[in-house]
Amino acid sequence: MELKDKLVSSFLAFEEEFGGENDDLHNIRNQAIQDFERIGFPAKKEEAWKYTSLNSVLKHDYSFFPKKDDSLEYRDIKDYLIDNIDTYDLVFVDGVYSSHLSQTTHDKIDVCLMSSALCKAPYKAVVDNYFNKIAPKTGLNALNTAFTREGAYIHIQKNKMADKPIQIINLSTGKESAMLLQPRNLIVVDENSHVQIIERHQSLTDRPVLTNSVTEIFAAKRAIVDYYKIQNDSTSASLIDNTFIEQQSESFCSVHTFSLGGKLTRNNLNFYQKGEHIDSTLKGVTLIEGKQHVDHNTLVHHIEPNCESHQDYKGIFDGNSTGVFNGSVVVEKEAQKTNAYQSNNNVLLTDKATINSKPQLEIFADDVKCSHGCTIGQLDEDALFYLRSRGIPKREAQGLMMYAFANNVLESVKIPELKKRINKLIAEKLGVEVGFSL
Amino acid sequence: MLKIKNLHASIDDKEILKGINLEINPGEVHAIMGPNGSGKSTLSSVIAGKEEFDMTQGEIVFEGEELSELDPEERAHKGIFLSFQYPIEIPGVSVTNFMKAAINAHRKANGQEDMRANEMLKLIKEKSEMLEIDRKFLSRSLNEGFSGGEKKRNEIFQMAVLEPKLAILDETDSGLDIDALKVVAKGVNKLRTKDNAVLLITHYQRLLNYIQPDVVHVMVDGKIVKTGGKELALELEEKGYEWLKPEQV
Structure with a gap:
């Protein structure tokens, strides 16, 4: 059976087992599985997927029902954590929260689990306001929403600062012959608040893993969010990262993506600027070899005046590796005095490595500074x-x-x-x- | 030590060096002067092995060995050092790490083990003090944000650490104020021994007040048109290069 059909036909069983009793959520999921059934996985004929084919990663017979595994010890995973500074840790093993490896908090800030946030009363207002509000209706997002069960729930209340960085670690043990993971993260940072987050996906064996992750981030007025993604997985692990950020006035958000390994990595990273004097920063280093593939698909949507965005992606491609940079900047008519910068520099170390770099600027305002530069070359x-x-x-x-x-x-x-x-x-x-x- | 015979070199089929003859013995300091575009910097790059130049004729023999087939790093291992006119910025690689890589590459080429960390620290400390280089400077990224003077001083520092047999200083005096020039010259003079040699490439006589050459060559249009003692430099300072056209020699 094709993966799509298998997912659709298993939905009811999944709902039964993990769906909980939240009716609103039940409706959202039902809608999402219908959307996924209609849209399906992205195909190469779609412009945004022209250079990235999912065929090779969709062919496996994935398990997607999370099974609890408590056998991992701290020493097994410490290499994948920043372990010598004080952090909050949210560790998930095969999609299931691992309490003995994690450190959560509810002291002034909430750093806890999506599964509890989705069904417990104190979080209902935040979930109702923010869950599934900015992820565009794509097949992949819909699939993740339909099967949403676990992930990080982070809420930094007004005027609070997370006193230490938060690490979100998704591990896969290879207990199943192939595993599909769909973490779902919700991060809400209220006015004048500040948070630093490190996210990592790590497969502990050579068995195929596909992760379709969705993260929604909301930065209120004057909030500061620094987000770091470490992508250094084994060559049998693939990642589709879908991250969406909505920013209010005077907020600063940055996402750094370090793509250093994995079979296929696709980063869909969208910023929506919903206020003035916003600063959005998107940076990335890609350093791959062999047959690895990394695709950065970014969007910065400038909606209001007087905002800035900075995109800087650097790539080094060895062997037969392939890279894609598809960076969109949209400046709406109202978004005067926008400063939008984009640069994508690449070094190809062999004749067989390739990069497709495609900046896309759509500018409807007339008083803006937008620049983009793309280089592909050898070393100086x-x-x-x-x-x-x-x-x-x-x-x-x-x-x-x-x-x-x-x-x-x-x-x-x-x-x-x-x-x-x-x-x-x-x-x-x-x-x-x-x-x-x- | 260095014997260059009838050296012709070109870049993109344009001939820059048109028959250079030059011999440098251990213990000597030679200066090559000449107007802009005469090929002085090309000569230094060709000796150091820059690949974009084609050596079309002639030979460069260093300590009895023909260099033309050797890579730049192999020439460095044999004891040739080029101080660059425009040192390159390498962000993220500190001066110390760069020197460590260079020192150990030399040692490896000579069949030696890597230098021990404390030995390396001692060496770097000693040489940086000689050139009045601040300790903080050593942990900065190589040449990144350095002033013109700092870059040149850093070149001489590298030379002091690597102790080459033949040091080629390409326009080391350009961009230096008089105090920086004195420090650089002092460093070069301290490194002079009876066994090593220095080739100074310069546009101005100024540097030669501080590093006294044994031989001065004048290069015009890809050829050495006149050779003399250090008094020739003063004459050039006074008269310029106009009177020395290649056809007059």
Whole structure:
């Protein structure tokens, strides 16, 4: 049976087992499965999916009923956590919340589970207001909504600051021969509040995993949200990340995406600016090899005047790897004095690596500053000569230069320990040593 | 030490060097002067092995070995060092890490183990003090945001650490104020021994007040048109290059 048919026909059984008693939610799910049945998975003939085919990842016979597994210990997963700073941790194993690996809170801020938020009274107002409100009606979003069960629920109340970063870790154990995971995260950051979040998906074996994740983020007036995605999974794990952010006036939101491994990774990242003096930042480093594929599909929707957006994506492609950057900026007629910047720079290390880079600017206002730049090239020969003239062999010199190329995206990472980790990951991938200091 | 015979080199089929002959012995300091566009910087790049130049004729022999088939890093391992006119910025790679990579690459090429960390710290500290380089400077990204003077001082610092046999200083004096120039010159002079040699490429006589050359060459249009002692530099300062056209020699 095709995956789509299998999902549709299993919906009722899933509802029965995990649906709970929230009627509103039940209706939302029912609507969603109908939408998915109608729309289905995206096909290559759709413009937004022209360079990314899901065929190879949809062919597996996935299990999608979460099963509880308590066998993992902290030591099994600590490599995937930033473990030497104090954090709140939400750890999910095969789609099920793992309480003994997590650290949640309800002290002034809520860092807890979607499954409880969806069915418990204290959260009802927030869920009614925000759940499934900004995710566009695509087949993938509808599928996630229909099967929504678990994920992170984070609510930072007005004038509060999350006192430490929050890590959302989704692990898969390979207990099933193939696993489909659909985490659903809701993050609401009220006025004058601040939060830092790190998200990671990690498969612990070589068995196929497909994750179709949906995250909705709401930043109220003057809220600050810093979101970091670490994508460094095994080559049998694929990820479709759908993240939607709505910002109110004077809010600052940034999303950094580090795509360093995985079979197929698709990042759908949309920002909606619903006020003035908003700042949206989208940055990414892609560093892949072999047959890996990473697709960044971004949208910044400038709706009101006097806002800014900054997009900076850098990619290094080795082997037969393929990359896509499809960056849209829409500036509505009312959005005068918009400053929108976009840059996408790529280095191809072999003749077989490819990148399709497609900036899309739709500007309906006349008093705006919008720029976009895209480069695809090899490493700078003069710089390479400089390093080699100091005795550094060509391969190592290339590694250092790629490190330097990717490095400036890291400048804006605000959690020092995270920055150090990512630096190290990138340096290791490039075979350079940069940890020596006086 | 270095023998260049009838060297011709071109880039994109345009000939820049048109028959250079030059011999440098251990312990000597040579200066090559000449107007802009005469090929001085090309000569230094060709000696160091920059691949975009085609050596069409002639030979470069360093310590008895023909260099033309060697990669830039192999030439560096043999003891050739080029101080760049425009040092390249490498964000995210600190001066210290860069030096560590360079030192260990040299050692590896000579069949030695990596240098121990404390030994390396000592070496870097000693050489940076010699060039009056602040410690904080060493943890900054290589050349990123450095002033012109800092970049040049950093080049000489690298030279001091790597201790080359032949140091080629390409327009090291350009962009330096007089104090920075003195520090750089002092560093170069301290590194002079009877076994190593220096080739100074310069547009102005100024640097030669601080680093005294044994031999001065004048290069015009891809050829060395005149060779003399250090007094030749003063003459050039006074008269300019106009009187030295290639056809007059």
